[in-house]
Amino acid sequence: MEAETGIIENANGSARFKIGKTEAIAAVYGPSEVKPKHLEKVDRGIILCKYDMMPFSVPDRAKPGIDRRDMEIGEVITNALNRAVLLEEMPRSMIAVNVYVSQADAGTRCASLTAASMACADAGLPMRDLVASVAGGKIGDSICLDLTKEEEDFHEAAATDVPMGFLPSKNEIVLLQLDGKVTREDLRKIIEIGKMGAARIYELEKKALKRRFLNESKT
Amino acid sequence: MSLENYAYIRDLAIEKVRVDGRKPDERRQIKIKTGVINHSDGSASVELGKTKVLAGVKLLPGIPFPDRPNEGGLIVNFEASELASHYPSDRIIYSVEVGRVTDRGIRESNIIDLKKLVVEPGKTALFVYVDCYAINNDGNLLDACNIACLTALVNARCVMEGHGEERLPLPLNLDNLSISHTFGKIDRTIFFDPDMIEENIEDARLTIGAGNGVINSMQKGKSGAFTPEEVDACVERALAHRHEVKDLILGHHSK
Numbered sequence: 001m002e003a004e005t006g007i008i009e010n011a012n013g014s015a016r017f018k019i020g021k022t023e024a025i026a027a028v029y030g031p032s033e034v035k036p037k038h039l040e041k042v043d044r045g046i047i048l049c050k051y052d053m054m055p056f057s058v059p060d061r062a063k064p065g066i067d068r069r070d071m072e073i074g075e076v077i078t079n080a081l082n083r084a085v086l087l088e089e090m091p092r093s094m095i096a097v098n099v100y101v102s103q104a105d106a107g108t109r110c111a112s113l114t115a116a117s118m119a120c121a122d123a124g125l126p127m128r129d130l131v132a133s134v135a136g137g138k139i140g141d142s143i144c145l146d147l148t149k150e151e152e153d154f155h156e157a158a159a160t161d162v163p164m165g166f167l168p169s170k171n172e173i174v175l176l177q178l179d180g181k182v183t184r185e186d187l188r189k190i191i192e193i194g195k196m197g198a199a200r201i202y203e204l205e206k207k208a209l210k211r212r213f214l215n216e217s218k219t
Numbered sequence: 220m221s222l223e224n225y226a227y228i229r230d231l232a233i234e235k236v237r238v239d240g241r242k243p244d245e246r247r248q249i250k251i252k253t254g255v256i257n258h259s260d261g262s263a264s265v266e267l268g269k270t271k272v273l274a275g276v277k278l279l280p281g282i283p284f285p286d287r288p289n290e291g292g293l294i295v296n297f298e299a300s301e302l303a304s305h306y307p308s309d310r311i312i313y314s315v316e317v318g319r320v321t322d323r324g325i326r327e328s329n330i331i332d333l334k335k336l337v338v339e340p341g342k343t344a345l346f347v348y349v350d351c352y353a354i355n356n357d358g359n360l361l362d363a364c365n366i367a368c369l370t371a372l373v374n375a376r377c378v379m380e381g382h383g384e385e386r387l388p389l390p391l392n393l394d395n396l397s398i399s400h401t402f403g404k405i406d407r408t409i410f411f412d413p414d415m416i417e418e419n420i421e422d423a424r425l426t427i428g429a430g431n432g433v434i435n436s437m438q439k440g441k442s443g444a445f446t447p448e449e450v451d452a453c454v455e456r457a458l459a460h461r462h463e464v465k466d467l468i469l470g471h472h473s474k
Binding site for chain 1: 255256257258259271273275276277279296298301303304348350352354356357
């Protein structure tokens with residue numbers, strides 16, 4: 001795992017997060033005036049998130065631009081960040097969060113969410129907590145953390161993927177998706193190891209942000 | 220786009236002085252990293268001062284164009300991603316122009332022998348996709364993008380259909396590398412490699428793709444004008460200093 005913040009000078013906040021062979025880059029612009037105007041909320045700010053895969057991130061070529069999958073992932077990241085960022089402190093404003101996946105090997109939505117939350121913190125937004133996100137799952141009979149694409153595909157029939165996002169210090173889950181088949185007991189275990197994985201990511205995130213503010217992450 | 224320090228920079232330009240202390244014909248420092256993307260056949264991350272771009276090359280089979288059954292294809296695509304700016308107007312202007320100019324520079328210099336990419340004439344050929352993303356924009360995306368795309372191409376190694384399983388370099392003609400040189404004109408002074416502040420203020424811009432003793436592509440941008448003498452001086456500068464960047468790129472050649 002690698003985490004780094006402040007990599008894009010133009011943006012108010014930015015971060016890069018790499019977990020295994022998956023890498024995401026996030027930039028945060030704002031808070032600024034809401035555009036388009038009709039999205040404005042009088043009592044709180046809004047987050048607009050864009051998620052996209054770079055064409056060379058996957059074994060074949062991903063077409064540039066937003067498809068239905070990208071839209072859905074943008075939506076779940078927005079939902080998670082809505083809980084993490086104290087939006088009620090910035091009414092009538094908008095925060096643009098843009099996440100690009102440069103290398104994909106499963107678990108891109110988790111890497112993207114982690115990068116996005118670090119970028120928000122780097123931008124100095126008031127936040128409840130950082131989001132630490134990791135995918136858990138079940139391959140055959142064993143419970144695993146952070147599946148790779150190979151694992152996901154090889155055991156297609158018996159693999160279950162559970163992306164999770166945590167606010168570690170609040171013990172809250174802000175992202176949870178599941179596809180596959182697990183029992184109640186299994187899910188409990190998956191969430192348990194997810195929490196453990198998230199705790200490690202959380203430490204790394206904090207370290208990267210501290211480094212940035214001690215001005216050491218700039219190389 | 221901001222017009223910060225507009226008058227100040229114009230005044231300095233008359234004296235041939237730049238805000239960041241560079242000489243008028245001095246380029247910012249170039250940093251190149253290759254092999255940064257696992258799933259691409261060749262990749263490069265280029266920093267030109269604070270401007271950052273990421274380029275990846277992919278080789279995929281496809282159907283040749285009907286009018287050129289004996290050739291593979293080259294597709295250069297540039298995305299001014301929302302990482303670099305979230306103003307839609309910024310991105311639309313850059314996206315189209317940078318992509319087109321970079322594509323022309325690579326295509327017209329014939330560095331890729333497209334005929335060697337044919338697997339079965341009229342039916343299957345290999346297509347070279349070069350995708351370039353702006354990560355941060357501090358001016359002169361044109362040159363940064365050109366350097367990144369060329370480095371990614373030079374660095375690429377791919378499994379080619381009909382040539383066994385071994386990963387081979389692309390059929391490139393390395394002498395022909397067309398290196399982009401961008402000049403900005405403020406008042407009557409010409410600055411090489413303008414940064415963001417200068418780019419916002421400049422009256423005219425000239426991009427020259429310098430090949431091996433020849434010019435492969437040119438593009439004048441913005442609404443100002445150049446005199447023929449100025450164009451000639453820029454061309455001279457581009458051709459004379461082309462080897463600096465060329466050597467830097469070829470340092471990443473995969474043998």
